[in-house]
Amino acid sequence: RRVRIDVVTIFPGYLAPLREALLGRAIEAGLVELGVHDLRDWTHDVHQAVDDSPYGGGPGMVMRPQVWGEALDAVLAAGPARLVVPTPAGRPFTQATAQAWAGEERLVFACGRYEGIDQRVVDSYAARMPVDEVSIGDYVLVGGEVAVMVMVEAVVRLLPGVLGNPVSAQEDSFSDGLLEGPAYTRPVSWRGLDVPEVLRSGNHAAIARWRRDRALERTAARRPDLLDALPEDALDRADRAF
Numbered sequence: 001r002r003v004r005i006d007v008v009t010i011f012p013g014y015l016a017p018l019r020e021a022l023l024g025r026a027i028e029a030g031l032v033e034l035g036v037h038d039l040r041d042w043t044h045d046v047h048q049a050v051d052d053s054p055y056g057g058g059p060g061m062v063m064r065p066q067v068w069g070e071a072l073d074a075v076l077a078a079g080p081a082r083l084v085v086p087t088p089a090g091r092p093f094t095q096a097t098a099q100a101w102a103g104e105e106r107l108v109f110a111c112g113r114y115e116g117i118d119q120r121v122v123d124s125y126a127a128r129m130p131v132d133e134v135s136i137g138d139y140v141l142v143g144g145e146v147a148v149m150v151m152v153e154a155v156v157r158l159l160p161g162v163l164g165n166p167v168s169a170q171e172d173s174f175s176d177g178l179l180e181g182p183a184y185t186r187p188v189s190w191r192g193l194d195v196p197e198v199l200r201s202g203n204h205a206a207i208a209r210w211r212r213d214r215a216l217e218r219t220a221a222r223r224p225d226l227l228d229a230l231p232e233d234a235l236d237r238a239d240r241a242f
């Protein structure tokens with residue numbers, strides 16, 4: 001099964017890393033088809049203007065609907081797709097979103113710069129296809145390109161055959177809703193710091209208990225919101241003791 005991913009941006013070069021390493025191999029293996037398009041190819045004026053001042057005033061510039069309409073019509077002519085628009089004002093992009101999108105045949109990403117894209121672009125396409133305005137976190141970037149890199153990597157790694165070992169095993173370690181605890185490898189002592197004894201004890205019950213305690217400790221310290229979100233029966237007596 002292959003996924004076709006198209007990205008429209010005024011900085012196509014920003015997306016070059018997608019063709020490196022893991023994702024590059026997935027493209028070579030034909031698991032992913034990637035098209036990166038320069039939005040300015042759809043301008044007709046000598047200045048190749050893609051933005052203009054906001055109605056109602058205020059700081060910054062807004063990207064013009066006409067240019068985006070021509071670009072997206074051209075890219076979407078190849079067939080139906082889910083349109084994704086990265087924006088700090090979007091719904092949260094989560095692992096669940098990545099899982100859902102990994103089942104799609106086509107994803108088209110519209111990278112906005114400035115204060116975003118004229119809302120009528122989203123509104124006009126939402127009438128005929130799924131359109132997701134998504135945020136990758138509560139911080140503002142200069143444009144959507146970096147957010148697209150994050151989302152493309154999160155989705156492509158889930159496609160069968162992309163990663164060596166099936167991701168389902170890795171995802172399971174997250175499926176208990178807690179943060180991963182600390183990990184260690186050789187040497188057993190490094191700069192005066194030793195690997196916790198229990199991990200070298202061969203006592204698998206004790207190791208499992210220790211790892212869960214470290215995961216609970218870290219989650220309570222760094223992401224108490226995840227603890228609160230756990231289902232009622234997720235923590236057993238030993239966990240609560242922690």
Ligand SMILES: Nc1ccc2ncsc2c1
Nearest residue numbers: 087112113140141143144
């Ligand atoms: N267009 C735009 C501008 C900033 C930004 N920050 C995160 S996604 C995004 C998208």
